[in-house]
Amino acid sequence: MADVQNIPAGATTTGSIAVAAESTVATRMSAPPSFDVADFPVPHGREEEWRFTPLERLKGLHDGSATADGAIKAEVDAPEGVTVEAVGRDDARVGKAGTPVDRVAAQAYSAFEKATVISVPKDAVLAEPVRVRLHGEGGTTFGHTVFDIGAFAEAVIVVDHTGDGVRAANVDILVGDGAKVTFVSVQDWDRTAVHTSQHNALLGRDASLKSVVITFGGDLVRIHPRVNYGAQGGEAEFYGLYFTDAGQHQEHRLFVDHSVPNCRSHVTYKGALQGDDAHAVWIGDVLIQKAAEGTDTYELNRNLVLTDGARVDSVPNLEIETGEIVGAGHASATGRFDDEQLFYLMSRGVPADLARRLVVRGFFAELVQQIGVAELEERLITKIEEELEASV
Amino acid sequence: MATLEIRDLHVSVEGENGPKEILKGVDLTVKQGETHAIMGPNGSGKSTLAYSIAGHPKYTITGGTVILDGEDVLEMEVDERARAGLFLAMQYPVEVPGVTVSNFLRTSATAIRGEAPKLRTWVKEVKEAMEALKMDPSFAERNVNEGFSGGEKKRHEILQLELLKPKIAILDETDSGLDVDALRTVSEGVNRVRESGQVGTLLITHYTRILRYIKPDHVHVFADGRIAESGGPELADKLEEEGYAAYVKGGTSE
Numbered sequence: 001m002a003d004v005q006n007i008p009a010g011a012t013t014t015g016s017i018a019v020a021a022e023s024t025v026a027t028r029m030s031a032p033p034s035f036d037v038a039d040f041p042v043p044h045g046r047e048e049e050w051r052f053t054p055l056e057r058l059k060g061l062h063d064g065s066a067t068a069d070g071a072i073k074a075e076v077d078a079p080e081g082v083t084v085e086a087v088g089r090d091d092a093r094v095g096k097a098g099t100p101v102d103r104v105a106a107q108a109y110s111a112f113e114k115a116t117v118i119s120v121p122k123d124a125v126l127a128e129p130v131r132v133r134l135h136g137e138g139g140t141t142f143g144h145t146v147f148d149i150g151a152f153a154e155a156v157i158v159v160d161h162t163g164d165g166v167r168a169a170n171v172d173i174l175v176g177d178g179a180k181v182t183f184v185s186v187q188d189w190d191r192t193a194v195h196t197s198q199h200n201a202l203l204g205r206d207a208s209l210k211s212v213v214i215t216f217g218g219d220l221v222r223i224h225p226r227v228n229y230g231a232q233g234g235e236a237e238f239y240g241l242y243f244t245d246a247g248q249h250q251e252h253r254l255f256v257d258h259s260v261p262n263c264r265s266h267v268t269y270k271g272a273l274q275g276d277d278a279h280a281v282w283i284g285d286v287l288i289q290k291a292a293e294g295t296d297t298y299e300l301n302r303n304l305v306l307t308d309g310a311r312v313d314s315v316p317n318l319e320i321e322t323g324e325i326v327g328a329g330h331a332s333a334t335g336r337f338d339d340e341q342l343f344y345l346m347s348r349g350v351p352a353d354l355a356r357r358l359v360v361r362g363f364f365a366e367l368v369q370q371i372g373v374a375e376l377e378e379r380l381i382t383k384i385e386e387e388l389e390a391s392v
Numbered sequence: 393m394a395t396l397e398i399r400d401l402h403v404s405v406e407g408e409n410g411p412k413e414i415l416k417g418v419d420l421t422v423k424q425g426e427t428h429a430i431m432g433p434n435g436s437g438k439s440t441l442a443y444s445i446a447g448h449p450k451y452t453i454t455g456g457t458v459i460l461d462g463e464d465v466l467e468m469e470v471d472e473r474a475r476a477g478l479f480l481a482m483q484y485p486v487e488v489p490g491v492t493v494s495n496f497l498r499t500s501a502t503a504i505r506g507e508a509p510k511l512r513t514w515v516k517e518v519k520e521a522m523e524a525l526k527m528d529p530s531f532a533e534r535n536v537n538e539g540f541s542g543g544e545k546k547r548h549e550i551l552q553l554e555l556l557k558p559k560i561a562i563l564d565e566t567d568s569g570l571d572v573d574a575l576r577t578v579s580e581g582v583n584r585v586r587e588s589g590q591v592g593t594l595l596i597t598h599y600t601r602i603l604r605y606i607k608p609d610h611v612h613v614f615a616d617g618r619i620a621e622s623g624g625p626e627l628a629d630k631l632e633e634e635g636y637a638a639y640v641k642g643g644t645s646e
């Protein structure tokens with residue numbers, strides 16, 4: 001007599017998809033945008049923008065109890081022509097791209113000492129990326145960084161987060177008329193770090209932005225990429241990749257505000273989850289305002305749940321106030337690497353761990369190629385392999 | 393010479409009202425170079441036999457043995473069984489999104505052969521096998537079983553059979569859902585593998601039509617979880633004329 005339960009424990013999975021109730025992007029927030037943290041009530045967790053986030057793990061960023069007692073090491077590689085300045089809150093470029101929409105973003109804005117402004121001059125085409133390396137050395141820090149890209153300039157910016165600590169810091173990306181920017185933010189934190197950040201992009205006429213958000217690490221990471229179009233012809237692509245392990249909370253909340261005519265946006269976020277209480281949240285809000293005729297937008301979120309005990313909340317929300325558009329769509333799917341797939345691959349001699357790797361690599365392959373930053377591609381593939389090595 | 397020996401195999405599945413016994417003592421020996429057809433009405437347990445040998449987790453072995461060349465198959469993981477030389481061509485192979493056929497085949501071949509096949513000879517090998525099965529080269533770049541038609545899935549299964557060269561191949565209703573041309577193509581693929589003399593084939597089917605293309609040495613009638621009758625190819629002819637009525641309680645086959 002023999003037992004043929006060959007499939008390793010944890011190979012069956014349960015993902016879940018929550019679909020937003022009808023409501024407008026603006027009224028779902030518990031307070032209007034503001035630079036002042038005092039304008040936001042302390043969240044309780046039932047608010048629409050907080051309902052997925054474990055507040056108790058925010059280390060006081062949400063209730064005013066966090067103080068700037070930490071240290072973060074910052075290094076900037078600025079190619080020739082690129083300037084780096086430390087400025088005060090009164091600098092016109094700070095906060096120009098967008099206003100904090102929730103209490104942690106306002107907290108970051110209210111608490112930073114100096115903002116860093118990194119400028120790429122008009123018409124400059126950078127041969128090398130602007131690299132910003134932020135290494136947390138423990139404790140809580142606040143920050144604010146502005147990337148000011150001049151008209152018709154072309155730049156790749158890679159911001160890397162490593163180390164440990166509690167970090168609340170917003171990023172403004174000002175993309176001048178006709179400029180082309182790739183902005184990459186990598187959250188490769190130690191397992192215990194906490195990170196919240198609102199990324200505000202403001203696009204000039206015919207400007208294009210490619211935003212890439214990659215989240216591997218942290219205990220709690222909550223990133224809020226947003227784009228506003230200042231003039232017609234803007235084009236924004238958002239790519240995201242996350243690999244959520246046991247106990248991690250990784251949340252990505254996108255907002256694309258089509259307020260002017262003839263702009264494009266395209267969102268592709270993909271995540272893999274493994275382990276108990278791995279929790280990924282993806283919110284994709286796209287608003288096409290009445291004036292935004294000729295808009296073309298599409299957003300996609302796909303999740304691959306590799307083990308039992310992981311949870312995905314994926315909430316696409318598309319609001320259309322004009323019918324005069326080129327296209328608008330969204331898709332969200334959470335798939336499981338299930339027993340049948342595992343059985344099929346194993347029945348062809350492929351061991352269980354390799355089978356899982358094969359599927360995950362395949363899942364991310366297209367996205368990694370779309371990111372189009374060569375140095376990043378290799379690192380991502382290596383990182384994904386590492387995540388899989390460490391898999392449960 | 394490889395031999396698969398199934399002795400007094402009992403298998404149950406978890407049903408709504410507790411475990412339900414599907415296989416009730418199967419005895420069968422398949423030797424390398426032989427072809428056995430297992431025929432029987434729907435629900436008789438034919439597919440359960442196939443999946444139990446391959447190690448699908450849905451099935452619980454409650455008694456009996458399955459031995460391949462003296463090794464206890466039931467003690468092996470699913471992938472170990474494949475590496476030991478068992479192959480199951482599935483009736484409903486699943487989609488594996490994001491994994492291309494080409495990547496899948498090479499990964500499987502590497503696992504089964506114990507080393508990565510040399511790239512140049514491998515590419516040629518795959519190309520020839522695909523041509524023989526009348527598969528378009530673009531097929532290799534599609535994701536495994538994703539959007540495949542019924543016929544494409546079956547060709548893909550037989551393509552793997554040709555490339556992986558198992559000792560024992562179990563073909564589960566490979567004929568179902570195929571038109572005459574596809575059936576001939578797929579059967580030719582199976583026959584190429586059989587002609588090597590290196591494979592023992594267990595052909596599971598409901599209908600006799602595939603036996604016009606793949607000639608069995610032995611025919612077994614499967615009914616109510618066990619082999620009810622065994623014979624030579626003439627037994628298939630008898631079934632063609634009389635159906636399964638004689639083997640089924642109440643005299644109906646469905």
